[in-house]
Structures are given as C-alpha cells and as structure tokens.
Amino acid sequence: MRKLFLKSIKSSTRNKFSTYIMVIAFFSIAAILVEAGILGSLFKGLLVPMCYYIILAVSLNLTVGILGELSLGHAGFMCVGAYVGGVFSILTKDIITSALIRFPLALVVGGLAAGLFGILIGIPILRLKGDYLAIVTLAFGEIIKKLVQNIYIIKDVTGFHFSFATSIDTSTIDSESKQVILNGPMSISGIPKNANIVIGVILVLITLFVIMNLVDSRSGRAFMAIRDNRIVAEGIGINITKYKLIVFSFSAFFAGVAGSLFAHFSTVDPTKFDYNLSILILVFVVLGGIGNIRGSVIAAVILYALPELLRSFQNYRMLIYAIVLIVMMILNNNEKFLRFKERFTFKRLFAKKHAKEDA
Amino acid sequence: MALLEIKDLCISFGGLQAVQNFSISIEQNQLYGLIGPNGAGKTTVFNLLTGVYKPTSGSITLDGQGISGKSPMEINKSGIARTYQNIRLFSNMSVLDNVKVGLHNQIKYSAFSGIFRLPSYWKQEKLMNERALKLLKVFDLEHQSKNLSCNLPYGKQRKLEIVRALATNPKLLLLDEPAAGMNPNETAELMNTIKFIRDEFNIAILLIEHDMRLVSGICEQVAVLNFGSELTHGNTNEVLKDPRVITAYLGE
Ligand SMILES: Nc1ncnc2c1ncn2[C@@H]1O[C@H](COP(=O)(O)OP(=O)(O)OP(=O)(O)O)[C@@H](O)[C@H]1O
Ligand SMILES: [Mg+2]
Numbered sequence: 151m152r153k154l155f156l157k158s159i160k161s162s163t164r165n166k167f168s169t170y171i172m173v174i175a176f177f178s179i180a181a182i183l184v185e186a187g188i189l190g191s192l193f194k195g196l197l198v199p200m201c202y203y204i205i206l207a208v209s210l211n212l213t214v215g216i217l218g219e220l221s222l223g224h225a226g227f228m229c230v231g232a233y234v235g236g237v238f239s240i241l242t243k244d245i246i247t248s249a250l251i252r253f254p255l256a257l258v259v260g261g262l263a264a265g266l267f268g269i270l271i272g273i274p275i276l277r278l279k280g281d282y283l284a285i286v287t288l289a290f291g292e293i294i295k296k297l298v299q300n301i302y303i304i305k306d307v308t309g310f311h312f313s314f315a316t317s318i319d320t321s322t323i324d325s326e327s328k329q330v331i332l333n334g335p336m337s338i339s340g341i342p343k344n345a346n347i348v349i350g351v352i353l354v355l356i357t358l359f360v361i362m363n364l365v366d367s368r369s370g371r372a373f374m375a376i377r378d379n380r381i382v383a384e385g386i387g388i389n390i391t392k393y394k395l396i397v398f399s400f401s402a403f404f405a406g407v408a409g410s411l412f413a414h415f416s417t418v419d420p421t422k423f424d425y426n427l428s429i430l431i432l433v434f435v436v437l438g439g440i441g442n443i444r445g446s447v448i449a450a451v452i453l454y455a456l457p458e459l460l461r462s463f464q465n466y467r468m469l470i471y472a473i474v475l476i477v478m479m480i481l482n483n484n485e486k487f488l489r490f491k492e493r494f495t496f497k498r499l500f501a502k503k504h505a506k507e508d509a
Numbered sequence: 510m511a512l513l514e515i516k517d518l519c520i521s522f523g524g525l526q527a528v529q530n531f532s533i534s535i536e537q538n539q540l541y542g543l544i545g546p547n548g549a550g551k552t553t554v555f556n557l558l559t560g561v562y563k564p565t566s567g568s569i570t571l572d573g574q575g576i577s578g579k580s581p582m583e584i585n586k587s588g589i590a591r592t593y594q595n596i597r598l599f600s601n602m603s604v605l606d607n608v609k610v611g612l613h614n615q616i617k618y619s620a621f622s623g624i625f626r627l628p629s630y631w632k633q634e635k636l637m638n639e640r641a642l643k644l645l646k647v648f649d650l651e652h653q654s655k656n657l658s659c660n661l662p663y664g665k666q667r668k669l670e671i672v673r674a675l676a677t678n679p680k681l682l683l684l685d686e687p688a689a690g691m692n693p694n695e696t697a698e699l700m701n702t703i704k705f706i707r708d709e710f711n712i713a714i715l716l717i718e719h720d721m722r723l724v725s726g727i728c729e730q731v732a733v734l735n736f737g738s739e740l741t742h743g744n745t746n747e748v749l750k751d752p753r754v755i756t757a758y759l760g761e
Contacts (some may be wrong), residue, residue, distance in 0.1 A: 360624050363623060363624045363625070363626060364620060364624050366623075367620070367623025367624070367630065367634075368609075368613065368617070368620075368623055368633070368634075368637075369620040369623055370623070371602070371606055371609055371610050371613070372610065372613060374601065374606075375599050375602070375610045378598075378599035378601055378602060379597050379598075379599060381561065381581075381597075382593070382597045382599070383599075384580070384581045384582050385559055385560075385582075385585055385590075385591065386585060386590070386610060386611055386613065386673065386677055387582050387585035387614045387677055388582065388610070388613055390582070396620060441601075
C-alpha cells in the first residue's frame with residue numbers, strides 16, 4: 151500500500167517536473183539562439199508574448215478543462231489586469247522607484263483586481279451551465295472592453311479627475327501639472343516597460359506550479375468531480391459554490407497577471423481585449439487538449455508564434471495557420487499518434503528508469 | 510429511536526402524484542428493502558431522501574434531525590449516501606480518485622496547503638490513500654485503483670459506486686438496484702458483500718431491488734410501493750406472501 155502511494159506521488163511529480171523542465175529548456179535555448187544571432191529579432195519579440203499567452207491558456211484550461219465550464223470572457227480578465235496593473239505602475243512610479251519592487255507589485259495588483267472580478271462575475275452565474283455561461287462570460291468581456299474605452303483619469307495638483315463619458319471636461323484641470331492616466335479609447339501611455347523574458351518565464355513557472363498543484367490535490371479532485379457529474383458531486387458532500395468560485399477566482403487572477411505583464415511590455419489598447427482574443431486563447435486550450443495543462447503550454451507557444459513567424463508569407467499566412475490548426479485537431483484525436491506521443495514524453499523516459507529500480 | 514423516520518412523504522410532478530403518503534421507519538443497522546413495479550416511485554423516494562427533490566409535503570428525520578428541504582450536500586454530511594440506478598461515476602477520474610472524492614469531507618486540508626504542499630497535504634493525502642485502498646480492498650478493486658473508472662467492467666463499476674458512497678461515512682446507505690445486470694453468481698456474491706458492509710461499517714441499508722431472491726435473502730423488512738402509494742410494509746417473508754403484493758407485481 152505504501153509503495154503504491156509513493157508511486158502515485160512519484161508519477162504526478164514527475165509529470166509536473168517534466169513540464170517545468172520543458173518550459174525552462176525551451177526558453178533558455180530560445181534566448182541563447184537569439185543572443186547568438188541565430189534567431190532574428192522578430193523571434194526575440196515573441197518570447198514575452200509567449201509567456202503571457204501560456205499563462206492565459208493554462209489559466210483558462212483550469213476553468214474549461216478541469217472544472218468543465220465554457221468561458222468566453224478570458225480577455226476581459228486580462229484587460230482588468232492590464233489596466234489596473236498598468237495604472238498602478240504609472241501612479242507609483244515616483245513613490246516606488248525600484249522596478250524590482252514596483253513591477254512584481256503591479257503584477258499582483260493586476261491579478262487581484264481580475265480575481266475580484268472573477269468572483270463578482272462568478273456569483274451570479276453559478277447556476278448557469280454550458281451555453282448560458284458562455285454567453286454571459288462573452289458579454290462580460292465585451293462590457294469590460296467598452297467600460298475601459300470610456301474611462302478618463304487625469305491627475306493634476308488638485309488631485310484626480312475622473313470622467314466616465316465620451317470625453318473629459320478639461321476646463322477645471324490645471325494644464326501645467328496635468329498627467330493623463332487613462333484617456334478613453336486612446337491607449338495608455340507612460341507604463342514603464344519593465345517586462346522581460348526572465349520575469350515572463352518565472353511567471354509561467356509560478357502559474358504552472360500553483361495550478362498543477364491545485365489540480366493535483368483535494369480541491370482539484372472536487373473540480374473534476376463537478377465537471378464529471380455535478381449532481382453526484384453535490385450528493386457526495388462537495389460544496390459546488392465554493393469550488394466553482396475558487397476556480398473562477400484563480401483563473402481570473404492569472405489572466406490578470408498575464409494582462410499586467412502584457413501592459414508592461416506592449417501598448418495597452420482597449421480594442422485588443424476583444425472577443426477574438428478570448429476565442430484565440432480557447433483555441434489554444436482546445437488544441438492543446440482539454441484538461442491537459444502541458445498541452446496548453448505547447449499549443450500556446452506554437453499557435454502564437456506560427457502566424458507571427460509566417461508574416462513573410464503574407465497572403466498564405468492564414469492559410470498555413472488554418473492547415474496547422476486542422477492537422478493538430480486531427481492528430482489530437484488520433485489514437486495512434488497519441489500512443490506515439492506517449493512514447494516520447496519525459497514521463498515515459500523517466501518511468502522506464504524507475505521501473506528498473508522498482509523491480 | 511429509529512435511525513430514519515419518513516412520515517407522509519408526498520411529491521407530485523405537474524399532475525402526477527409520484528409518491529403519496531409514504532411512511533416507513535428504519536432502525537439502526539437494519540437491512541430494509543424497497544420494492545414495487547416499474548415506475549412505482551422507488552427512485553423518486555431516494556431522490557427525496559437525498560434532497561435532489563424537495564417533498565411537496567411530509568417529513569424526513571434522520572437521527573432525530575429533520576432533513577427534508579436541505580440540500581444534497583448537507584444531507585450527505587448528516588449521514589445519507591447513495592448509489593444510482595444508472596451508474597454515475599466520475600468517469601474521467603481514476604478508480605482511486607473516485608473514492609478519494611468520497612472522502613472529501615472525511616479527511617481535509619485547505620487548497621492553500623495543497624498548492625504549497627504543506628505538511629498537512631502529505632499527511633492527509635497519505636491517510637486518504639490508505640483509507641481509499643482499504644475500502645477498495647473490501648470489493649477486490651485495489652489492483653485497479655489506477656485505472657480510469659470508465660474502463661472498469663460493468664459489475665465493478667457498480668461496486669465502485671458503493672465504495673464511493675461508503676467513503677462518505679454514512680449512517681444510512683441507499684442502494685438503487687445494486688444487482689441490476691448481474692448474473693446469479695454475482696448476485697449471490699453481492700448479497701454477502703451487502704451483509705458484510707452492514708456489519709463491518711455498522712450502518713443501515715435501504716435498497717431498491719427487483720431480484721426477489723436478493724430481497725428475501727437479506728432484507729429484514731420490506732416496503733412495497735405501487736403507483737406512488739405504499740401498498741404495505743413489514744417483515745420480508747410476510748410481505749412477499751401478501752396477495753396484494755403478488756397481484757401488484759404480476760397484474761390481474
Ligand atoms: N423529475 C421528474 N419529472 C416528472 N416525472 C418524474 C420525474 N421523476 C420521476 N418521474 C415519474 O415518477 C414516476 C416514478 O418514477 P421512479 O423513477 O421513481 O420509478 P421507479 O419505481 O424507480 O421505477 P423503476 O423500477 O423503473 O426504476 C414515473 O412515472 C416517472 O416518470
Ligand atoms: Mg428506479
């Protein structure tokens with residue numbers, strides 16, 4: 151009995167470690183190749199986005215794959231994180247001068263804000279299922295986008311000026327000291343661009359650590375039980391409300407962190423966080439394998455990088471992208487390929503060694 | 510005092526009176542049968558007892574505590590666990606994990622301890638694994654603990670459902686047609702297992718069954734439902750000889 155327990159721990163730990171190693175190895179090699187000039191600057195610019203897309207895909211997989219609820223509003227949570235994290239950095243730039251302290255705080259603040267939205271949105275939609283949940287989360291994403299397009303915040307010596315309209319009344323603002331923080335549909339300016347590949351990879355690893363450990367624990371079993379049969383899960387004494395809210399808040403938190411990372415890397419333009427982005431992340435999750443965390447990582451990297459790298463093919467770009475999508479879809483449902491893939495995973499390589507030791 | 514006291518339980522779906530004025534009481538450690546022709550309302554009684562449906566009227570008392578109107582989660586926590594007529598396992602989870610979900614409220618640690626792998630995680634997981642494997646062993650399932658539950662053969666899936674229900678540490682176990690789809694040998698084995706569970710875990714069992722050999726073989730008391738109303742209840746041998754019961758089953 152003891153042996154079996156130890157074995158089960160080993161196999162799940164092995165699985166996790168192989169995922170961490172995969173991420174570290176991929177990004178180290180990519181960074182080295184970029185430094186050595188083998189991969190061009192185009193590729194270099196893709197590394198940080200890969201990190202936030204991985205975080206987005208993994209966190210969405212928690213909701214879609216592990217809890218089994220279809221969410222189409224992930225971009226909305228990312229948007230909350232980007233805005234709150236970005237504004238936090240702008241406001242604290244003069245107070246907390248060290249980026250080493252300010253940036254991690256901005257990431258956490260962005261995540262917490264999004265997590266709060268996750269809970270706020272989660273409570274009214276707890277009873278919804280399937281299509282209805284998809285519709286509500288979709289609407290949430292669109293509403294958030296519209297909201298941030300209409301917020302104006304200007305700071306001057308007299309304090310903050312808020313406006314929630316199509317424009318802001320500038321007559322009362324002291325033009326000498328004015329600093330525009332949010333300017334409606336215009337993109338945010340003045341966020342320090344602190345993001346880099348090292349912090350990106352660290353965030354990916356933290357996300358993987360938290361989500362994979364959560365899934366492989368008492369709570370994770372509750373999530374999956376709810377996914378497999380909600381009525382039975384309830385009948386077995388599982389608090390559905392509690393565990394759904396845990397998932398919604400964690401999923402939104404990490405989307406917010408990804409958003410904040412994004413805000414400190416590229417221009418925050420509210421139109422970016424639209425329906426298409428939510429769908430794109432969902433595509434990563436579906437093609438990487440529903441409920442398969444490592445699959446989400448791989449799919450996010452390949453499917454994000456591909457269309458970017460194919461830019462030189464211009465018109466054929468989306469055609470090739472579509473073909474890759476279809477091929478991945480077919481392969482993911484192909485028994486033979488899945489068995490082939492099994493043979494080449496770290497898990498199996500390690501497993502063989504251990505099998506000998508056990509014998 | 511009886512363990513379970515059901516008084517004048519009624520429920521109607523639209524115009525259909527699915528259960529009317531159903532009253533029985535089950536003693537501690539008793540094996541009680543619930544029989545009746547198809548569509549008589551037996552499964553509906555289970556759904557009422559477990560809080561899936563709310564009764565239109567009537568009361569259910571477990572251990573002196575009123576439970577009608579409570580949620581399925583609360584009712585499970587107060588001590589009723591069940592299996593389902595058509596098997597409902599967590600099919601994408603392993604056999605072991607199905608049982609560990611059943612242990613959810615028995616052996617606990619927080620999500621936080623789980624994420625950061627604090628000592629309580631290791632301690633409680635170890636306990637859970639031991640307890641789950643011990644339960645699986647009762648049903649000869651311990652060697653399949655790593656399999657996906659949907660890959661088990663039918664008979665073993667039924668057993669796993671019982672293990673999962675037992676894991677919640679009930680005072681009363683409800684079995685909905687546990688012998689359905691089993692051959693006579695398997696049924697005979699199941700009868701022994703049910704008696705063993707009752708003695709080993711010291712619980713009461715209420716079971717729905719169409720197989721009269723099983724009912725007469727192990728149930729001490731039986732209640733008969735027909736078209737939602739209770740035809741009779743009492744000592745198994747007497748009830749099964751009752752001409753009204755025979756007519757209800759065979760028809761005029
Ligand atoms: N949710 C529901 N809505 C409407 N009618 C229902 C519902 N649940 C059960 N019924 C009806 O109540 C009656 C009793 O059903 P129930 O499933 O309890 O029968 P049963 O005694 O378990 O039969 P069987 O032996 O076939 O399992 C049936 O006529 C059924 O159609
Ligand atoms: Mg039934």
